[in-house]
Amino acid sequence: MSEINFAFVGSGKTLRDCIDEAKKYNRSSTECPINIKHVFIDPSKGFFDNKLPEQLISEGILATVAADINSEDILQTVKRLNIDYLISVNNHQIFKKELISAPAKAVLNFHNGPLPKYGGLNACTWAIYNNESTHGVTWHYMSEKIDQGEIIVQSYFDIGNSDTAISLIMKSIVEGVKLFRTLLPDI
Numbered sequence: 290m291s292e293i294n295f296a297f298v299g300s301g302k303t304l305r306d307c308i309d310e311a312k313k314y315n316r317s318s319t320e321c322p323i324n325i326k327h328v329f330i331d332p333s334k335g336f337f338d339n340k341l342p343e344q345l346i347s348e349g350i351l352a353t354v355a356a357d358i359n360s361e362d363i364l365q366t367v368k369r370l371n372i373d374y375l376i377s378v379n380n381h382q383i384f385k386k387e388l389i390s391a392p393a394k395a396v397l398n399f400h401n402g403p404l405p406k407y408g409g410l411n412a413c414t415w416a417i418y419n420n421e422s423t424h425g426v427t428w429h430y431m432s433e434k435i436d437q438g439e440i441i442v443q444s445y446f447d448i449g450n451s452d453t454a455i456s457l458i459m460k461s462i463v464e465g466v467k468l469f470r471t472l473l474p475d476i
Contacts, residue, residue, distance in 0.1 A: 293476060294371055296327040296392075298358055299378035303399065304328070305341065306466040307378045308350070314473045323473070326370040329355035329363060333381045358382040367391040374476060377431060378465075386433050396431035399469070401461035403427060403443055408436030413457040416448065424448050424457055426465045428472060444468050 297308060311323045328345050330338075332354050345352035355363055358380070367375060368391055375391070377384070377398040389396050402412025403425030416424045425445040432438035444464050448457060 292322045292324045294324050294326050294373045294393075295376055296329065296367060296370065296372045296374075297325070297376045297378060298329045298331060298355065298382075299376075299380040300331045300333075300341075301338065301379045303379040303462045303465060304330075305338075306462070307376065307399070307469050308345075310466060310470045311473065314470070318474070320474075323476075325350050326372060327366060328352045329358060331358065331380045331382055332356055355382075359385045359388050364388055364391055378469075383435065384431060389431055389433060397441065397472075398429055398431045398436075398438065399465045400427045400429065400436055401458060401465060403445065404429060404436055404440060411454075413461060414454040416457060417452065417454050421448055424461070426461050426468065428465070428468055442468055442472060 295311060297304060308325065308328065311325055315322050328350055330341055330352060342352040342354060359382070364387055367388070372392045373394045375396040377396060379399070384396065400408070400412070402408070402416065404427040407415055413424065423445050425443050427443045428441045429436070430438040430441065444467070446460060446464055
């Protein structure tokens, strides 16, 4: 039985929920276990939970606060740990070519908007501003061009009359984590 080596990059609830989904997958499947080798926590944009590194370490998962995701130390860690998939979830740092190329298989990124229509920041705010009736989330392969990598899977849902950018972000998190769960068996 072989295993797949993951490292995560990101912050906040979405990161925590995706880590938990990978752990649940391991409990429910004996086919090809996921080994979470490292979590690089993005401290930018006010999403930093200073308790998360300690929580992850107590669960047996290496965790590092990564102020510069493209540092030589992080690049060498990804290579040394033989990471198959680097999973970017609620990450606000731009990956350079060297980091995108470092995992054996790919870098997967969660985007809280339907690509290519709502690439970049504040997708939920723009959807509300543009009076959209639906919104979506995307998992895609990361490329050097921001939010332009090949789409793996998308899901769409209705925007309610009372939805705000914040409520739409929360809906996107729920939908994104649900899609991640469906991706795990295929990885």
